[in-house]
Amino acid sequence: MLDSGLPAAQQPSWPDPAALAAAAGALAASPALVLPEECDRLRDRLAAVARGESLLLQGGDCAETFDGVTQEQVTGKFRTLNQMAAVISEGAVMPVVTLGRMAGQYAKPRSSPMETRDDQSLPVYRGDLVNGQDFHTDSRTPDAARLGRAYRVSATTLNLLRALTARQNTEFWTSHEALVLEYDRALTRGTPSGAYNLSAHLVWVGERTRQLDGAHIDFVSRIRNPVAVKLGPTTTPDDALALVDRLDPDREPGRLTFISRMGAGAVRDVLPDLVAKVTASGAQVVWMCDPMHGNTFSAASGHKTRRFADILDEVRGFFEVHAALGTHPGGIHAELTGEHVTECLGGTYEVTPADLPIRYESACDPRLNRSQSLDLAWELADLYAKHQLSRR
Numbered sequence: 001m002l003d004s005g006l007p008a009a010q011q012p013s014w015p016d017p018a019a020l021a022a023a024a025g026a027l028a029a030s031p032a033l034v035l036p037e038e039c040d041r042l043r044d045r046l047a048a049v050a051r052g053e054s055l056l057l058q059g060g061d062c063a064e065t066f067d068g069v070t071q072e073q074v075t076g077k078f079r080t081l082n083q084m085a086a087v088i089s090e091g092a093v094m095p096v097v098t099l100g101r102m103a104g105q106y107a108k109p110r111s112s113p114m115e116t117r118d119d120q121s122l123p124v125y126r127g128d129l130v131n132g133q134d135f136h137t138d139s140r141t142p143d144a145a146r147l148g149r150a151y152r153v154s155a156t157t158l159n160l161l162r163a164l165t166a167r168q169n170t171e172f173w174t175s176h177e178a179l180v181l182e183y184d185r186a187l188t189r190g191t192p193s194g195a196y197n198l199s200a201h202l203v204w205v206g207e208r209t210r211q212l213d214g215a216h217i218d219f220v221s222r223i224r225n226p227v228a229v230k231l232g233p234t235t236t237p238d239d240a241l242a243l244v245d246r247l248d249p250d251r252e253p254g255r256l257t258f259i260s261r262m263g264a265g266a267v268r269d270v271l272p273d274l275v276a277k278v279t280a281s282g283a284q285v286v287w288m289c290d291p292m293h294g295n296t297f298s299a300a301s302g303h304k305t306r307r308f309a310d311i312l313d314e315v316r317g318f319f320e321v322h323a324a325l326g327t328h329p330g331g332i333h334a335e336l337t338g339e340h341v342t343e344c345l346g347g348t349y350e351v352t353p354a355d356l357p358i359r360y361e362s363a364c365d366p367r368l369n370r371s372q373s374l375d376l377a378w379e380l381a382d383l384y385a386k387h388q389l390s391r392r
């Protein structure tokens, strides 16, 4: 549904268009993963965040993997996010809306289309929805059958999440980057009140695909789900205002979330103008801070990593900007797992550069482990508590 014919950045080169069309057709005939009224309810919850009455916590793997869909790993992410939400909620004295990067986060934008090792060049890994991580021609060739597998593992993930949610009598929402448009379009359904992407409650458009004249922004402009857009350090106020006009023409609180990912060095310089001008336009967006993606670097060992101190510094900058403008620091977006991985540096149980090889399992970007995630939650509890006091 909703194919605009506009150029779409970051799409795989599928070798077999007929197989791709067949895979998309099979998904279009399959049951939806979520219901339109659930998406509406999340939009209501996010409207409360936009009004400054609640907070949003979004987290999960950079890239989910098919093999990572185990009872232990899914439960670990669910528990970590809920425990973080409880800690933050207690400090802020506000409800927290909990949104997993789960049950569909299977496609990745990449900085280069090819990867070269020992003189061999192969298509880059674009997430389990597209190809495999192994550096072999077979596994790296985009395979349309993976769309169906991504749908099925997302369904089993959601099944477990719904059981855990029911047991705890809580609410938990799912999200992913709407990147490979064949997948997201195939799971989009028309309803009397408009089209919904029923592969997740919320989908976002990434920093690399947010072109105003591109297919991704066009797609999310035409679905009724709450949607989000990542804003990197080169975003201008005019870019942000144009996105508001395209994605939230009715100025509906909860419809649009901006996820800033500026880097600790840029957030205090770039974010103020964006927040000031968007606020002045009358839009009530949710402002969320992704303190991960602007703070990535390669360690001497070659591992892609992030320092907990930089992550915290960007979060502090985000709070300073909102405190100065009198706006609401609505939430935090983090890449994390419930496992004791060693992918990000620092934390109370410190991960050092020498520890990185011990348990580095991410299929893409480095994630906070369980202990670092809880460290972040305690810091956020304090930051929100101070922020509330300063506004009384």
Ligand code: PEP
Residues within 6 Å of the ligand: 062, 109, 205, 206, 207, 208, 230, 261, 293, 365
């Ligand atoms: C991500 O969230 O994994 C991602 C690719 O982020 P960004 O679009 O901000 O680079």
Ligand code: MN
Residues within 6 Å of the ligand: 062, 063, 293, 335, 364, 365
């Ligand atoms: Mn990432």
